Amino acid sequence: MSTPLYQLKAEFFKTLGHPARIRVLELLSEREHAVAEMLPEVGIEPAHLSQQLAVLRRANLVRTRKEGSAVHYSLTSPQVAELLLVARTILSGVLAGQAELLADLRAAQGEGKPPS
The missing domain is CATH 1.10.10.10 (Winged helix-like DNA-binding domain superfamily/Winged helix DNA-binding domain)
Incomplete structure (x- = not known):
């Protein structure tokens, strides 16, 4: 098998x-x-x-x-380089999302709101 x-x-x-x-x-x-x-x-x-x-x-x-x-x-294969580029794009998106979440948390703390 x-x-x-x-x-x-x-x-x-x-x-x-x-x-x-x-x-x-x-x-x-x-x-x-x-x-x-x-x-x-x-x-x-x-x-x-x-x-x-x-x-x-x-x-x-x-x-x-x-x-x-x-x-x-x-x-x-050049596809190995393409795979690394795709991984970089995915990680950039993930990190951007985390940065937005962090900014939201900091803004909420500045307003005295408890984090959700």
Whole structure:
């Protein structure tokens, strides 16, 4: 019996569930990067970055290209960048809604009303 699609989606999102992996994918959404270029941008130890890149490779989200001793990474699909952009749009909407709620609560406190 094959794995249900919802389970595969859950595994996919678990792969995205680490801040370092998200940051790597954001960088690669801009252009191909060598590992050495990513290190200061991601802000983790080289061994840890290597582990996170291995996770993304196993998930087939990134591919490698070797040039001399340097290893360059790129996205396997531009749709990964689109997914990150959609996530940013969703989060912007959520945060905007929270900011409005906070403003309403502060306004109510200023008027002496109990928060609802």
